[in-house]
Amino acid sequence: MTDEQEKTPAGLVRVGVFGARGRMGIEVCKAVDAADDLTLVASIDQGDDRSAVAAAEVVVDFTTPDVVMDNLQWCIDQGISVVVGTTGFTEQRLEQVRAWLAGKPDVGVVIAPNFGIGAVLMMQFAARAARHFESVEIIEQHHPGKLDAPSGTATHTARQIAQARAEAGLGPVPDATRDEVPGARGAEIDGVRVHAVRATGLVAHQEVLFGGTGETLTIRHDSYDRVSFMPGVLLAVRAVRDRPGLTVGLDALLD
Ligand SMILES: NC(=O)c1ccc[n+]([C@@H]2O[C@H](COP(=O)([O-])OP(=O)(O)OC[C@H]3O[C@@H](n4cnc5c(N)ncnc54)[C@H](O)[C@@H]3O)[C@@H](O)[C@H]2O)c1
Numbered sequence: 001m002t003d004e005q006e007k008t009p010a011g012l013v014r015v016g017v018f019g020a021r022g023r024m025g026i027e028v029c030k031a032v033d034a035a036d037d038l039t040l041v042a043s044i045d046q047g048d049d050r051s052a053v054a055a056a057e058v059v060v061d062f063t064t065p066d067v068v069m070d071n072l073q074w075c076i077d078q079g080i081s082v083v084v085g086t087t088g089f090t091e092q093r094l095e096q097v098r099a100w101l102a103g104k105p106d107v108g109v110v111i112a113p114n115f116g117i118g119a120v121l122m123m124q125f126a127a128r129a130a131r132h133f134e135s136v137e138i139i140e141q142h143h144p145g146k147l148d149a150p151s152g153t154a155t156h157t158a159r160q161i162a163q164a165r166a167e168a169g170l171g172p173v174p175d176a177t178r179d180e181v182p183g184a185r186g187a188e189i190d191g192v193r194v195h196a197v198r199a200t201g202l203v204a205h206q207e208v209l210f211g212g213t214g215e216t217l218t219i220r221h222d223s224y225d226r227v228s229f230m231p232g233v234l235l236a237v238r239a240v241r242d243r244p245g246l247t248v249g250l251d252a253l254l255d
């Protein structure tokens with residue numbers, strides 16, 4: 001048993017944070033500190049020795065797409081459950097995480113592209129609406145410090161919409177564009193156009209625009225402050241050890 005483990009009062013969940021000096025990591029450390037049932041045992045950023053995290057029961061990762069897989073493999077190897085907010089998860093990456101977890105029946109991993117409760121509902125509403133409209137486009141807007149485009153949230157939403165359209169037998173989204181300045185029509189994710197806006201003053205925002213005969217439907221979510229993600233992060237921290245294996249998205253935890 002480590003010193004940190006010995007010192008922890010019974011009943012408190014020991015939490016470590018990767019990316020602790022980043023925009024999200026700072027908020028996560030504050031939220032864990034403020035929670036009566038959690039205790040922050042390690043806050044790690046680039047260049048720090050991550051072995052301090054070995055005392056944690058749950059690690060929260062808000063780092064970057066290029067380091068998150070190494071962090072995840074390390075935590076799973078140590079038998080530590082992980083809550084991941086870092087983006088960049090392809091189906092291939094998710095399969096890799098499932099393979100690492102296969103030999104660790106007591107370890108849980110929750111990976112969610114967006115921990116905002118409103119954002120999770122926005123994605124659910126969009127998936128529900130998708131089968132009723134022939135047209136759909138996604139417009140995501142974020143702060144200019146964001147490294148990836150389109151956002152993980154937009155990519156996840158596009159995949160869910162594409163799946164709902166396929167199940168409903170909808171064909172391609174109508175679009176007569178013949179001459180295009182490259183990029184003018186956005187990126188295409190599973191047949192859904194996604195437009196990424198970056199501007200100072202923004203935090204994280206997304207609109208899903210549906211079009212049908214004589215009508216449009218816009219579903220919009222706005223995170224004005226990173227504290228909006230904290231209830232979802234804490235929900236996952238409290239639940240992850242009771243969910244062995246991989247959970248993608250917050251939907252199952254909210255239900
Ligand atoms: N799921 C969500 O709800 C949600 C919300 C906001 C952001 N994000 C995602 O979270 C990630 C982080 O976002 P951010 O705005 O906090 O970015 P950020 O750049 O402010 O923070 C990332 C931090 O990770 C640190 N880091 C880099 N390599 C590391 C390593 N090997 N070990 C430990 N720390 C390391 C960096 O030094 C930095 O402090 C991004 O992928 C972003 O898209 C997800």
Ligand SMILES: O=C(O)C1=N[C@H](C(=O)O)CCC1
Nearest residue numbers: 087113114146151152153204
């Ligand atoms: O600030 C970011 O970066 C965010 N990233 C996530 C994404 O890519 O969807 C969630 C919203 C904030």
